[in-house]
Amino acid sequence: MRTAAHCSGIGLRPQHHAEFLERLPALGWVEVHSENFFARGGMQRDVLAHVCAQYPLSLHGVGLSIGSTDPLDRTHLAELARLERDFNPILVSEHLAWGSVDGRYMNDLLPLPYTTEALRHMAVRVGAVQDSLGRQILIENVSSYLQFNGSEMSEWEFLAALAAESGCAILLDVNNLYVNAVNHGFDPCEYLNSIPPRAVQEIHLAGHSVERLGTHELLVDTHAAPVCSAVWELYGAALERFGPVHTLIEWDAELPALDVLLTEARKIEHALRVCRADAA
Amino acid sequence: MRCECAVPTLRELQRRFAAAVFADDHGPVSADVRACGIDGRARLGIYRRQLQAAFARTLALEFPVIERLVGGEYFQQLAREFQAVHPSRSGNLHHIGAPFAAFLRQRFSGGPYDYFAHVAELEWAIDECSIAPAAPAFDLHALRSVDPAHYADLHFEFHPACRLISSRYPLLDIWRANQSGCTADKIIDLASGATRVLVQRSGEAIVFHALSAPEFAFLEKVSQDCSLGAALETAHGIDAAFDLGPALRRCVALHAVTAAKLPQISSHDAA
Numbered sequence A: 001m002r003t004a005a006h007c008s009g010i011g012l013r014p015q016h017h018a019e020f021l022e023r024l025p026a027l028g029w030v031e032v033h034s035e036n037f038f039a040r041g042g043m044q045r046d047v048l049a050h051v052c053a054q055y056p057l058s059l060h061g062v063g064l065s066i067g068s069t070d071p072l073d074r075t076h077l078a079e080l081a082r083l084e085r086d087f088n089p090i091l092v093s094e095h096l097a098w099g100s101v102d103g104r105y106m107n108d109l110l111p112l113p114y115t116t117e118a119l120r121h122m123a124v125r126v127g128a129v130q131d132s133l134g135r136q137i138l139i140e141n142v143s144s145y146l147q148f149n150g151s152e153m154s155e156w157e158f159l160a161a162l163a164a165e166s167g168c169a170i171l172l173d174v175n176n177l178y179v180n181a182v183n184h185g186f187d188p189c190e191y192l193n194s195i196p197p198r199a200v201q202e203i204h205l206a207g208h209s210v211e212r213l214g215t216h217e218l219l220v221d222t223h224a225a226p227v228c229s230a231v232w233e234l235y236g237a238a239l240e241r242f243g244p245v246h247t248l249i250e251w252d253a254e255l256p257a258l259d260v261l262l263t264e265a266r267k268i269e270h271a272l273r274v275c276r277a278d279a280a
Numbered sequence B: 001m002r003c004e005c006a007v008p009t010l011r012e013l014q015r016r017f018a019a020a021v022f023a024d025d026h027g028p029v030s031a032d033v034r035a036c037g038i039d040g041r042a043r044l045g046i047y048r049r050q051l052q053a054a055f056a057r058t059l060a061l062e063f064p065v066i067e068r069l070v071g072g073e074y075f076q077q078l079a080r081e082f083q084a085v086h087p088s089r090s091g092n093l094h095h096i097g098a099p100f101a102a103f104l105r106q107r108f109s110g111g112p113y114d115y116f117a118h119v120a121e122l123e124w125a126i127d128e129c130s131i132a133p134a135a136p137a138f139d140l141h142a143l144r145s146v147d148p149a150h151y152a153d154l155h156f157e158f159h160p161a162c163r164l165i166s167s168r169y170p171l172l173d174i175w176r177a178n179q180s181g182c183t184a185d186k187i188i189d190l191a192s193g194a195t196r197v198l199v200q201r202s203g204e205a206i207v208f209h210a211l212s213a214p215e216f217a218f219l220e221k222v223s224q225d226c227s228l229g230a231a232l233e234t235a236h237g238i239d240a241a242f243d244l245g246p247a248l249r250r251c252v253a254l255h256a257v258t259a260a261k262l263p264q265i266s267s268h269d270a271a
Helices: A014-023 A043-054 A074-087 A116-133 A155-166 A174-184 A188-194 A229-242 A258-279 B010-023 B040-062 B064-070 B072-085 B093-097 B100-108 B115-131 B140-145 B148-153 B171-177 B213-223 B228-238 B244-253
Strands: A008-011 A029-033 A057-060 A091-095 A098-101 A104-110 A138-140 A169-173 A200-205 A209-213 A216-220 A246-249 B155-158 B162-167 B195-202 B205-210 B257-261
Touching: A008 A258, A014 A043, A014 A258, A029 A043, A043 A057, A043 A074, A057 A074, A074 A116, A091 A200, A098 B010, A104 B010, A104 B040, A116 A155, A116 B010, A138 A155, A138 A200, A155 A169, A155 A188, A169 A174, A174 A188, A174 A200, A174 A216, A174 A229, A188 A229, A200 A229, A209 B040, A216 B040, A229 A258, A246 A258, B010 B040, B040 B064, B040 B072, B040 B093, B040 B115, B064 B072, B064 B115, B064 B171, B072 B100, B093 B115, B100 B115, B115 B162, B115 B171, B115 B195, B115 B205, B140 B244, B140 B257, B148 B228, B155 B213, B162 B213, B171 B195, B195 B213, B213 B228, B213 B244, B228 B244
Parallel strands: A008 A029, A008 A246, A029 A057, A057 A091, A091 A138, A138 A169, A169 A200, A200 A246
Antiparallel strands: A098 A104, A209 A216, B155 B257, B162 B195, B195 B205
16 A cells, blocks of 8 residues: 655546646645546546556545445445555545435435434444445545534534544544534534544545525535635644644635645645644 | 434434425424524525535536537526436436436427437437446457357447447537537538437547448347347348448447357357
Protein backbone atom coordinates (compact mmCIF):
# COMPACT_ATOMS: atom_id res chain seq x y z
CA MET A 1 0.00 0.00 0.00
CA ARG A 2 1.34 3.44 -0.88
CA THR A 3 1.25 5.90 1.96
CA ALA A 4 1.45 9.63 2.09
CA ALA A 5 2.75 11.86 4.84
CA HIS A 6 -0.15 13.80 6.31
CA CYS A 7 -0.66 16.41 3.65
CA SER A 8 -3.16 18.09 1.36
CA GLY A 9 -5.17 16.55 -1.43
CA ILE A 10 -8.05 17.43 -3.72
CA GLY A 11 -11.20 15.66 -4.75
CA LEU A 12 -10.56 14.93 -8.42
CA ARG A 13 -13.61 15.36 -10.65
CA PRO A 14 -14.06 14.34 -14.32
CA GLN A 15 -14.00 17.95 -15.57
CA HIS A 16 -10.38 18.24 -14.38
CA HIS A 17 -9.10 14.81 -15.44
CA ALA A 18 -7.35 15.84 -18.66
CA GLU A 19 -5.68 18.95 -17.22
CA PHE A 20 -4.72 17.15 -14.04
CA LEU A 21 -2.99 14.31 -15.90
CA GLU A 22 -1.20 16.78 -18.15
CA ARG A 23 0.13 18.89 -15.28
CA LEU A 24 0.51 16.30 -12.50
CA PRO A 25 0.50 19.08 -9.89
CA ALA A 26 2.42 18.78 -6.62
CA LEU A 27 -0.10 17.22 -4.27
CA GLY A 28 0.18 14.68 -1.51
CA TRP A 29 -2.77 12.53 -2.55
CA VAL A 30 -6.00 12.45 -4.52
CA GLU A 31 -9.51 11.34 -3.65
CA VAL A 32 -12.23 10.19 -6.05
CA HIS A 33 -15.83 9.11 -5.67
CA SER A 34 -15.78 5.31 -5.74
CA GLU A 35 -19.01 4.94 -7.75
CA ASN A 36 -17.61 6.97 -10.66
CA PHE A 37 -15.19 4.13 -11.31
CA PHE A 38 -17.40 1.06 -10.94
CA ALA A 39 -17.66 0.67 -14.72
CA ARG A 40 -15.53 -2.16 -16.06
CA GLY A 41 -14.09 -0.23 -18.97
CA GLY A 42 -13.80 3.09 -20.69
CA MET A 43 -11.82 6.23 -20.10
CA GLN A 44 -12.61 6.63 -16.42
CA ARG A 45 -10.72 3.53 -15.35
CA ASP A 46 -7.76 4.47 -17.55
CA VAL A 47 -7.68 7.88 -15.89
CA LEU A 48 -7.74 6.31 -12.44
CA ALA A 49 -4.90 3.96 -13.36
CA HIS A 50 -2.79 6.95 -14.46
CA VAL A 51 -3.65 8.95 -11.35
CA CYS A 52 -2.94 5.98 -9.13
CA ALA A 53 0.50 5.53 -10.70
CA GLN A 54 1.44 9.06 -9.62
CA TYR A 55 -0.41 9.73 -6.35
CA PRO A 56 -1.62 7.90 -3.27
CA LEU A 57 -5.37 7.40 -3.76
CA SER A 58 -8.37 7.60 -1.46
CA LEU A 59 -11.74 6.03 -2.42
CA HIS A 60 -14.70 7.99 -1.09
CA GLY A 61 -18.06 6.25 -1.46
CA VAL A 62 -21.37 8.10 -1.61
CA GLY A 63 -23.79 5.28 -2.42
CA LEU A 64 -23.43 2.35 -0.06
CA SER A 65 -26.29 3.60 2.14
CA ILE A 66 -24.78 1.98 5.22
CA GLY A 67 -27.43 3.42 7.55
CA SER A 68 -30.35 2.06 5.52
CA THR A 69 -32.53 -0.66 7.04
CA ASP A 70 -32.68 -2.40 3.65
CA PRO A 71 -30.24 -5.29 3.30
CA LEU A 72 -26.71 -4.13 2.56
CA ASP A 73 -26.30 -3.97 -1.22
CA ARG A 74 -23.87 -6.82 -1.78
CA THR A 75 -23.48 -6.00 -5.49
CA HIS A 76 -22.43 -2.46 -4.65
CA LEU A 77 -20.11 -3.74 -1.95
CA ALA A 78 -18.57 -6.26 -4.35
CA GLU A 79 -17.91 -3.47 -6.87
CA LEU A 80 -16.24 -1.42 -4.14
CA ALA A 81 -14.14 -4.41 -3.09
CA ARG A 82 -13.04 -4.97 -6.68
CA LEU A 83 -12.05 -1.31 -7.02
CA GLU A 84 -10.17 -1.50 -3.74
CA ARG A 85 -8.28 -4.59 -4.91
CA ASP A 86 -7.48 -3.04 -8.28
CA PHE A 87 -6.20 0.31 -7.02
CA ASN A 88 -4.95 -0.34 -3.48
CA PRO A 89 -6.03 3.00 -1.95
CA ILE A 90 -4.52 4.45 1.21
CA LEU A 91 -8.00 5.28 2.54
CA VAL A 92 -11.55 4.02 1.93
CA SER A 93 -14.43 6.06 3.31
CA GLU A 94 -18.22 6.21 3.45
CA HIS A 95 -20.82 8.27 5.33
CA LEU A 96 -22.76 8.39 8.56
CA ALA A 97 -25.95 8.34 6.54
CA TRP A 98 -28.64 6.35 4.77
CA GLY A 99 -30.05 6.83 1.28
CA SER A 100 -32.54 4.09 0.45
CA VAL A 101 -35.54 2.21 1.77
CA ASP A 102 -37.73 -0.49 0.23
CA GLY A 103 -35.36 -0.64 -2.73
CA ARG A 104 -35.85 3.02 -3.71
CA TYR A 105 -32.67 5.11 -3.62
CA MET A 106 -32.60 8.82 -2.95
CA ASN A 107 -28.89 8.98 -3.76
CA ASP A 108 -28.38 11.49 -1.01
CA LEU A 109 -26.62 11.44 2.35
CA LEU A 110 -29.62 11.48 4.68
CA PRO A 111 -29.35 12.04 8.42
CA LEU A 112 -29.96 9.28 10.96
CA PRO A 113 -31.77 9.64 14.26
CA TYR A 114 -29.12 9.39 16.95
CA THR A 115 -30.67 6.49 18.81
CA THR A 116 -29.25 3.35 20.37
CA GLU A 117 -31.08 1.32 17.70
CA ALA A 118 -29.46 3.32 14.88
CA LEU A 119 -26.04 3.08 16.56
CA ARG A 120 -26.25 -0.72 16.83
CA HIS A 121 -27.44 -0.92 13.24
CA MET A 122 -24.63 1.29 11.92
CA ALA A 123 -21.98 -0.54 13.94
CA VAL A 124 -23.08 -3.92 12.56
CA ARG A 125 -23.18 -2.64 8.99
CA VAL A 126 -19.84 -0.81 9.20
CA GLY A 127 -18.42 -4.06 10.60
CA ALA A 128 -19.85 -5.99 7.66
CA VAL A 129 -18.28 -3.55 5.18
CA GLN A 130 -14.92 -3.72 6.93
CA ASP A 131 -15.08 -7.54 6.99
CA SER A 132 -15.93 -7.60 3.31
CA LEU A 133 -13.10 -5.25 2.35
CA GLY A 134 -10.67 -6.73 4.86
CA ARG A 135 -9.68 -3.29 6.11
CA GLN A 136 -10.73 -0.45 8.34
CA ILE A 137 -12.92 2.19 6.71
CA LEU A 138 -13.50 5.83 7.61
CA ILE A 139 -16.99 7.17 8.32
CA GLU A 140 -17.74 10.82 7.54
CA ASN A 141 -20.16 13.08 9.41
CA VAL A 142 -22.74 14.60 7.04
CA SER A 143 -24.48 17.96 6.84
CA SER A 144 -28.11 17.96 7.92
CA TYR A 145 -31.05 20.31 7.69
CA LEU A 146 -33.22 18.68 10.34
CA GLN A 147 -32.99 16.77 13.59
CA PHE A 148 -35.25 13.97 14.76
CA ASN A 149 -37.33 14.16 17.92
CA GLY A 150 -36.40 10.61 18.79
CA SER A 151 -32.64 11.23 18.99
CA GLU A 152 -31.21 10.05 22.29
CA MET A 153 -27.70 11.45 21.97
CA SER A 154 -25.78 14.17 20.13
CA GLU A 155 -24.21 13.63 16.71
CA TRP A 156 -20.71 13.72 18.21
CA GLU A 157 -21.61 11.18 20.89
CA PHE A 158 -23.06 8.93 18.18
CA LEU A 159 -19.99 9.27 15.94
CA ALA A 160 -17.53 8.60 18.76
CA ALA A 161 -19.56 5.58 19.93
CA LEU A 162 -19.71 4.24 16.36
CA ALA A 163 -15.93 4.44 16.04
CA ALA A 164 -15.52 2.66 19.37
CA GLU A 165 -18.06 -0.08 18.63
CA SER A 166 -17.23 -0.80 14.99
CA GLY A 167 -13.51 -0.04 14.98
CA CYS A 168 -13.93 2.37 12.08
CA ALA A 169 -11.94 5.57 11.79
CA ILE A 170 -13.48 9.00 11.36
CA LEU A 171 -13.38 11.25 8.34
CA LEU A 172 -14.18 14.59 9.91
CA ASP A 173 -15.77 17.02 7.48
CA VAL A 174 -15.16 20.36 9.17
CA ASN A 175 -17.53 22.16 6.82
CA ASN A 176 -20.33 19.69 7.65
CA LEU A 177 -19.58 20.15 11.33
CA TYR A 178 -19.82 23.93 10.94
CA VAL A 179 -23.01 23.73 8.85
CA ASN A 180 -24.68 21.54 11.48
CA ALA A 181 -23.45 23.71 14.34
CA VAL A 182 -25.10 26.75 12.73
CA ASN A 183 -28.25 24.90 11.61
CA HIS A 184 -28.84 23.14 14.91
CA GLY A 185 -27.27 25.61 17.32
CA PHE A 186 -24.51 23.68 19.04
CA ASP A 187 -20.94 24.59 19.91
CA PRO A 188 -18.59 23.12 17.27
CA CYS A 189 -15.73 23.05 19.77
CA GLU A 190 -17.75 20.75 22.04
CA TYR A 191 -18.09 18.45 19.02
CA LEU A 192 -14.34 18.54 18.31
CA ASN A 193 -13.46 17.94 21.95
CA SER A 194 -15.71 14.87 22.13
CA ILE A 195 -14.07 13.03 19.23
CA PRO A 196 -11.16 10.77 20.25
CA PRO A 197 -8.03 12.31 18.64
CA ARG A 198 -6.60 9.09 17.24
CA ALA A 199 -9.92 8.18 15.54
CA VAL A 200 -9.68 11.02 13.00
CA GLN A 201 -7.64 9.93 9.99
CA GLU A 202 -8.88 12.37 7.36
CA ILE A 203 -10.43 15.82 7.23
CA HIS A 204 -12.60 17.31 4.48
CA LEU A 205 -12.96 21.02 3.79
CA ALA A 206 -15.57 22.43 1.41
CA GLY A 207 -17.84 25.38 0.77
CA HIS A 208 -21.52 25.79 1.59
CA SER A 209 -24.38 28.06 0.60
CA VAL A 210 -27.07 29.88 2.51
CA GLU A 211 -30.72 29.03 1.87
CA ARG A 212 -33.48 31.28 3.14
CA LEU A 213 -36.59 29.52 4.45
CA GLY A 214 -39.15 32.15 5.43
CA THR A 215 -37.51 34.36 7.99
CA HIS A 216 -34.83 31.81 8.81
CA GLU A 217 -31.63 30.79 7.09
CA LEU A 218 -30.09 27.34 6.81
CA LEU A 219 -26.61 26.52 5.62
CA VAL A 220 -26.64 23.96 2.80
CA ASP A 221 -23.63 21.81 1.98
CA THR A 222 -23.40 22.52 -1.73
CA HIS A 223 -19.65 22.04 -2.33
CA ALA A 224 -20.04 24.96 -4.71
CA ALA A 225 -18.04 27.69 -3.02
CA PRO A 226 -14.65 28.40 -1.43
CA VAL A 227 -14.07 27.30 2.15
CA CYS A 228 -15.35 30.15 4.34
CA SER A 229 -13.20 31.85 6.97
CA ALA A 230 -15.17 30.35 9.88
CA VAL A 231 -14.47 26.84 8.56
CA TRP A 232 -10.76 27.64 8.12
CA GLU A 233 -10.74 28.80 11.72
CA LEU A 234 -12.47 25.62 12.87
CA TYR A 235 -9.99 23.59 10.83
CA GLY A 236 -7.19 25.24 12.81
CA ALA A 237 -8.90 24.15 16.03
CA ALA A 238 -9.30 20.61 14.63
CA LEU A 239 -5.57 20.40 13.83
CA GLU A 240 -4.76 21.58 17.33
CA ARG A 241 -6.80 18.69 18.74
CA PHE A 242 -6.07 15.94 16.21
CA GLY A 243 -2.59 16.89 15.00
CA PRO A 244 -1.64 16.76 11.29
CA VAL A 245 -4.24 14.74 9.37
CA HIS A 246 -4.70 14.08 5.63
CA THR A 247 -6.87 17.00 4.53
CA LEU A 248 -8.88 17.34 1.34
CA ILE A 249 -10.51 20.14 -0.61
CA GLU A 250 -13.88 19.00 -1.95
CA TRP A 251 -15.62 20.92 -4.71
CA ASP A 252 -18.42 19.28 -6.70
CA ALA A 253 -20.81 21.87 -8.10
CA GLU A 254 -19.98 25.00 -10.11
CA LEU A 255 -16.51 23.58 -10.31
CA PRO A 256 -13.86 26.30 -10.76
CA ALA A 257 -10.51 26.03 -12.57
CA LEU A 258 -8.14 23.39 -11.23
CA ASP A 259 -5.82 26.16 -10.05
CA VAL A 260 -8.46 27.37 -7.60
CA LEU A 261 -8.51 23.96 -5.93
CA LEU A 262 -4.72 23.83 -5.92
CA THR A 263 -4.60 27.24 -4.23
CA GLU A 264 -6.96 25.96 -1.54
CA ALA A 265 -4.75 22.86 -1.17
CA ARG A 266 -1.70 25.11 -0.62
CA LYS A 267 -3.58 26.84 2.21
CA ILE A 268 -4.10 23.42 3.79
CA GLU A 269 -0.41 22.63 3.36
CA HIS A 270 0.49 25.85 5.15
CA ALA A 271 -1.87 25.02 8.04
CA LEU A 272 -0.38 21.53 8.31
CA ARG A 273 3.16 22.96 8.36
CA VAL A 274 2.22 25.28 11.20
CA CYS A 275 0.62 22.36 13.04
CA ARG A 276 3.76 20.22 12.63
CA ALA A 277 5.99 23.11 13.78
CA ASP A 278 3.83 23.66 16.85
CA ALA A 279 4.01 19.97 17.67
CA ALA A 280 7.80 19.84 17.28
CA MET B 1 -34.81 17.57 24.70
CA ARG B 2 -37.04 14.64 23.76
CA CYS B 3 -40.59 14.52 22.54
CA GLU B 4 -43.05 12.44 24.50
CA CYS B 5 -44.70 11.06 21.34
CA ALA B 6 -44.03 7.47 20.28
CA VAL B 7 -40.61 7.03 18.70
CA PRO B 8 -40.77 5.13 15.40
CA THR B 9 -38.34 2.34 14.60
CA LEU B 10 -35.46 3.27 12.32
CA ARG B 11 -37.16 1.46 9.43
CA GLU B 12 -40.48 3.20 9.96
CA LEU B 13 -38.75 6.56 10.20
CA GLN B 14 -36.90 5.93 6.94
CA ARG B 15 -40.16 4.95 5.22
CA ARG B 16 -41.87 8.12 6.46
CA PHE B 17 -38.91 10.23 5.34
CA ALA B 18 -38.97 8.62 1.88
CA ALA B 19 -42.71 9.29 1.55
CA ALA B 20 -42.06 12.94 2.31
CA VAL B 21 -39.28 13.43 -0.23
CA PHE B 22 -40.60 11.16 -3.00
CA ALA B 23 -44.32 11.89 -2.79
CA ASP B 24 -44.39 15.18 -0.86
CA ASP B 25 -46.41 13.31 1.79
CA HIS B 26 -45.24 14.99 4.99
CA GLY B 27 -48.02 13.90 7.31
CA PRO B 28 -46.40 10.84 8.92
CA VAL B 29 -42.85 12.22 9.29
CA SER B 30 -43.71 15.75 10.40
CA ALA B 31 -44.11 14.65 14.02
CA ASP B 32 -40.64 13.08 13.92
CA VAL B 33 -38.83 16.29 12.91
CA ARG B 34 -37.86 19.04 15.34
CA ALA B 35 -39.24 22.34 14.09
CA CYS B 36 -36.86 24.74 15.88
CA GLY B 37 -38.22 27.79 14.10
CA ILE B 38 -38.43 26.22 10.65
CA ASP B 39 -41.38 24.10 9.59
CA GLY B 40 -40.53 20.42 9.09
CA ARG B 41 -42.02 20.54 5.58
CA ALA B 42 -39.57 23.31 4.65
CA ARG B 43 -36.64 21.34 6.06
CA LEU B 44 -37.69 18.19 4.19
CA GLY B 45 -38.19 20.32 1.08
CA ILE B 46 -34.41 20.78 0.90
CA TYR B 47 -33.99 17.01 0.62
CA ARG B 48 -36.83 16.75 -1.90
CA ARG B 49 -35.23 19.38 -4.12
CA GLN B 50 -31.82 17.71 -3.78
CA LEU B 51 -33.36 14.35 -4.73
CA GLN B 52 -34.93 15.79 -7.87
CA ALA B 53 -31.90 17.90 -8.81
CA ALA B 54 -29.37 15.06 -8.52
CA PHE B 55 -31.60 12.73 -10.53
CA ALA B 56 -32.22 15.31 -13.28
CA ARG B 57 -28.54 16.26 -13.39
CA THR B 58 -27.47 12.66 -13.90
CA LEU B 59 -30.18 12.04 -16.49
CA ALA B 60 -29.06 15.14 -18.40
CA LEU B 61 -25.48 13.86 -18.45
CA GLU B 62 -26.71 10.60 -19.95
CA PHE B 63 -29.15 12.19 -22.43
CA PRO B 64 -27.67 15.57 -23.43
CA VAL B 65 -29.31 15.52 -26.88
CA ILE B 66 -32.77 14.91 -25.43
CA GLU B 67 -32.16 17.79 -22.99
CA ARG B 68 -31.16 20.04 -25.86
CA LEU B 69 -34.14 18.98 -27.98
CA VAL B 70 -36.74 19.63 -25.27
CA GLY B 71 -34.99 22.50 -23.46
CA GLY B 72 -33.64 22.55 -19.91
CA GLU B 73 -36.86 23.52 -18.14
CA TYR B 74 -39.02 20.88 -19.80
CA PHE B 75 -36.27 18.30 -19.28
CA GLN B 76 -36.47 18.94 -15.53
CA GLN B 77 -40.21 18.23 -15.68
CA LEU B 78 -39.66 15.08 -17.73
CA ALA B 79 -37.02 13.93 -15.24
CA ARG B 80 -39.46 14.38 -12.34
CA GLU B 81 -42.17 12.41 -14.19
CA PHE B 82 -39.65 9.70 -15.05
CA GLN B 83 -38.32 9.54 -11.50
CA ALA B 84 -41.85 9.08 -10.14
CA VAL B 85 -42.24 5.95 -12.28
CA HIS B 86 -38.64 4.75 -12.31
CA PRO B 87 -36.86 5.85 -9.12
CA SER B 88 -33.20 5.01 -8.73
CA ARG B 89 -32.72 1.40 -7.68
CA SER B 90 -29.02 1.63 -6.92
CA GLY B 91 -26.54 3.61 -4.89
CA ASN B 92 -24.80 4.20 -8.18
CA LEU B 93 -26.88 6.79 -10.02
CA HIS B 94 -25.39 5.74 -13.32
CA HIS B 95 -28.08 3.09 -13.82
CA ILE B 96 -31.08 5.42 -13.84
CA GLY B 97 -31.14 5.99 -17.60
CA ALA B 98 -31.81 2.39 -18.65
CA PRO B 99 -35.63 2.67 -18.85
CA PHE B 100 -35.68 6.28 -20.14
CA ALA B 101 -36.17 5.42 -23.83
CA ALA B 102 -39.10 3.12 -22.99
CA PHE B 103 -40.57 5.88 -20.80
CA LEU B 104 -40.31 8.40 -23.66
CA ARG B 105 -41.83 5.87 -26.09
CA GLN B 106 -44.88 5.52 -23.87
CA ARG B 107 -45.06 9.27 -23.21
CA PHE B 108 -44.75 10.48 -26.81
CA SER B 109 -45.69 7.47 -28.94
CA GLY B 110 -47.53 8.26 -32.17
CA GLY B 111 -47.22 12.05 -31.80
CA PRO B 112 -44.84 14.55 -33.39
CA TYR B 113 -42.21 13.78 -30.74
CA ASP B 114 -42.26 10.04 -31.31
CA TYR B 115 -38.59 10.30 -32.34
CA PHE B 116 -37.47 11.30 -28.82
CA ALA B 117 -37.52 7.65 -27.70
CA HIS B 118 -35.38 6.67 -30.68
CA VAL B 119 -32.82 9.37 -29.91
CA ALA B 120 -32.77 8.27 -26.27
CA GLU B 121 -32.06 4.68 -27.37
CA LEU B 122 -29.05 5.94 -29.32
CA GLU B 123 -27.80 8.01 -26.38
CA TRP B 124 -28.14 5.10 -23.95
CA ALA B 125 -26.27 2.85 -26.41
CA ILE B 126 -23.47 5.44 -26.53
CA ASP B 127 -23.41 5.58 -22.75
CA GLU B 128 -23.25 1.81 -22.39
CA CYS B 129 -20.47 1.52 -24.97
CA SER B 130 -18.48 4.23 -23.18
CA ILE B 131 -18.21 2.22 -19.97
CA ALA B 132 -18.16 -1.33 -21.32
CA PRO B 133 -15.09 -3.45 -20.63
CA ALA B 134 -12.39 -3.87 -23.24
CA ALA B 135 -12.25 -7.22 -25.06
CA PRO B 136 -9.77 -8.85 -27.42
CA ALA B 137 -10.30 -8.68 -31.16
CA PHE B 138 -11.35 -11.89 -32.90
CA ASP B 139 -8.93 -13.45 -35.35
CA LEU B 140 -10.62 -15.10 -38.32
CA HIS B 141 -7.72 -17.56 -38.49
CA ALA B 142 -9.13 -19.15 -35.37
CA LEU B 143 -11.83 -20.63 -37.58
CA ARG B 144 -9.22 -22.81 -39.29
CA SER B 145 -9.53 -25.22 -36.42
CA VAL B 146 -13.26 -25.59 -37.01
CA ASP B 147 -14.59 -28.20 -39.43
CA PRO B 148 -16.42 -26.23 -42.19
CA ALA B 149 -19.30 -28.65 -41.77
CA HIS B 150 -19.90 -27.03 -38.35
CA TYR B 151 -19.68 -23.37 -39.46
CA ALA B 152 -23.46 -22.98 -39.40
CA ASP B 153 -23.47 -23.97 -35.71
CA LEU B 154 -20.91 -21.36 -34.68
CA HIS B 155 -21.95 -18.72 -32.17
CA PHE B 156 -20.02 -15.47 -31.87
CA GLU B 157 -19.54 -13.36 -28.77
CA PHE B 158 -20.63 -9.82 -29.50
CA HIS B 159 -18.18 -7.15 -28.34
CA PRO B 160 -19.37 -5.60 -25.05
CA ALA B 161 -18.49 -2.09 -26.30
CA CYS B 162 -20.80 -2.41 -29.35
CA ARG B 163 -24.55 -1.78 -29.70
CA LEU B 164 -26.88 -2.04 -32.69
CA ILE B 165 -29.43 0.73 -33.20
CA SER B 166 -32.11 0.90 -35.88
CA SER B 167 -34.80 3.50 -36.34
CA ARG B 168 -37.10 4.91 -39.00
CA TYR B 169 -35.66 8.36 -38.17
CA PRO B 170 -32.32 9.87 -39.28
CA LEU B 171 -30.85 9.53 -35.77
CA LEU B 172 -27.24 10.34 -36.58
CA ASP B 173 -28.24 13.62 -38.27
CA ILE B 174 -30.28 14.54 -35.20
CA TRP B 175 -27.50 13.51 -32.84
CA ARG B 176 -24.77 15.39 -34.71
CA ALA B 177 -26.85 18.55 -35.04
CA ASN B 178 -27.37 18.60 -31.28
CA GLN B 179 -23.85 18.22 -30.00
CA SER B 180 -22.57 20.91 -27.67
CA GLY B 181 -20.76 23.54 -29.66
CA CYS B 182 -22.90 22.89 -32.73
CA THR B 183 -24.60 26.23 -33.24
CA ALA B 184 -25.70 25.99 -36.86
CA ASP B 185 -29.49 25.89 -37.16
CA LYS B 186 -30.36 22.94 -39.34
CA ILE B 187 -33.79 21.68 -40.24
CA ILE B 188 -33.79 17.90 -40.28
CA ASP B 189 -36.51 16.14 -42.23
CA LEU B 190 -37.58 13.30 -39.96
CA ALA B 191 -38.62 11.35 -43.06
CA SER B 192 -35.23 11.75 -44.69
CA GLY B 193 -34.04 8.24 -44.01
CA ALA B 194 -33.89 5.35 -41.61
CA THR B 195 -30.91 4.52 -39.38
CA ARG B 196 -29.14 1.18 -39.07
CA VAL B 197 -25.91 1.60 -37.24
CA LEU B 198 -23.29 -0.19 -35.18
CA VAL B 199 -22.35 2.04 -32.22
CA GLN B 200 -18.89 1.29 -30.91
CA ARG B 201 -16.26 2.61 -28.54
CA SER B 202 -12.98 2.84 -30.36
CA GLY B 203 -10.12 4.05 -28.17
CA GLU B 204 -11.57 6.99 -26.32
CA ALA B 205 -14.09 7.87 -29.03
CA ILE B 206 -17.54 6.66 -29.97
CA VAL B 207 -17.85 5.78 -33.65
CA PHE B 208 -20.81 4.85 -35.83
CA HIS B 209 -20.73 2.32 -38.66
CA ALA B 210 -23.66 2.44 -41.07
CA LEU B 211 -25.02 -1.00 -41.96
CA SER B 212 -27.22 -2.25 -44.78
CA ALA B 213 -30.54 -3.88 -43.87
CA PRO B 214 -29.27 -7.46 -44.30
CA GLU B 215 -25.99 -6.64 -42.53
CA PHE B 216 -27.93 -5.21 -39.61
CA ALA B 217 -30.24 -8.22 -39.43
CA PHE B 218 -27.24 -10.55 -39.59
CA LEU B 219 -25.38 -8.75 -36.80
CA GLU B 220 -28.50 -8.45 -34.69
CA LYS B 221 -28.90 -12.24 -34.71
CA VAL B 222 -25.18 -12.65 -33.93
CA SER B 223 -25.54 -10.24 -31.00
CA GLN B 224 -28.46 -12.30 -29.69
CA ASP B 225 -26.21 -15.37 -29.53
CA CYS B 226 -27.95 -17.04 -32.49
CA SER B 227 -25.96 -19.46 -34.62
CA LEU B 228 -24.18 -18.30 -37.75
CA GLY B 229 -26.63 -20.38 -39.77
CA ALA B 230 -29.64 -18.66 -38.20
CA ALA B 231 -28.05 -15.22 -38.70
CA LEU B 232 -27.36 -15.99 -42.36
CA GLU B 233 -30.90 -17.24 -42.90
CA THR B 234 -32.32 -14.01 -41.48
CA ALA B 235 -30.07 -11.91 -43.75
CA HIS B 236 -31.09 -14.01 -46.75
CA GLY B 237 -34.71 -13.36 -45.86
CA ILE B 238 -34.03 -9.69 -46.60
CA ASP B 239 -31.60 -10.10 -49.48
CA ALA B 240 -31.18 -13.49 -51.15
CA ALA B 241 -27.85 -12.31 -52.57
CA PHE B 242 -26.40 -11.55 -49.12
CA ASP B 243 -22.83 -12.87 -49.15
CA LEU B 244 -21.58 -14.31 -45.86
CA GLY B 245 -17.85 -13.99 -46.59
CA PRO B 246 -17.62 -10.19 -46.94
CA ALA B 247 -20.16 -9.70 -44.14
CA LEU B 248 -18.19 -11.85 -41.73
CA ARG B 249 -14.90 -10.18 -42.68
CA ARG B 250 -16.43 -6.74 -42.09
CA CYS B 251 -17.87 -7.90 -38.78
CA VAL B 252 -14.40 -9.01 -37.69
CA ALA B 253 -12.67 -5.92 -39.12
CA LEU B 254 -15.03 -3.71 -37.12
CA HIS B 255 -14.21 -5.70 -33.95
CA ALA B 256 -17.91 -6.38 -33.48
CA VAL B 257 -17.18 -9.91 -32.23
CA THR B 258 -14.55 -11.20 -29.84
CA ALA B 259 -14.73 -15.00 -30.02
CA ALA B 260 -16.50 -17.92 -31.66
CA LYS B 261 -17.69 -21.13 -30.10
CA LEU B 262 -19.44 -24.35 -30.97
CA PRO B 263 -21.74 -24.88 -27.98
CA GLN B 264 -22.18 -28.64 -28.30
CA ILE B 265 -18.71 -29.58 -29.51
CA SER B 266 -16.44 -27.96 -26.96
CA SER B 267 -13.26 -29.42 -28.42
CA HIS B 268 -13.90 -27.40 -31.54
CA ASP B 269 -14.19 -24.09 -29.72
CA ALA B 270 -12.27 -21.40 -31.48
CA ALA B 271 -11.12 -18.09 -30.14
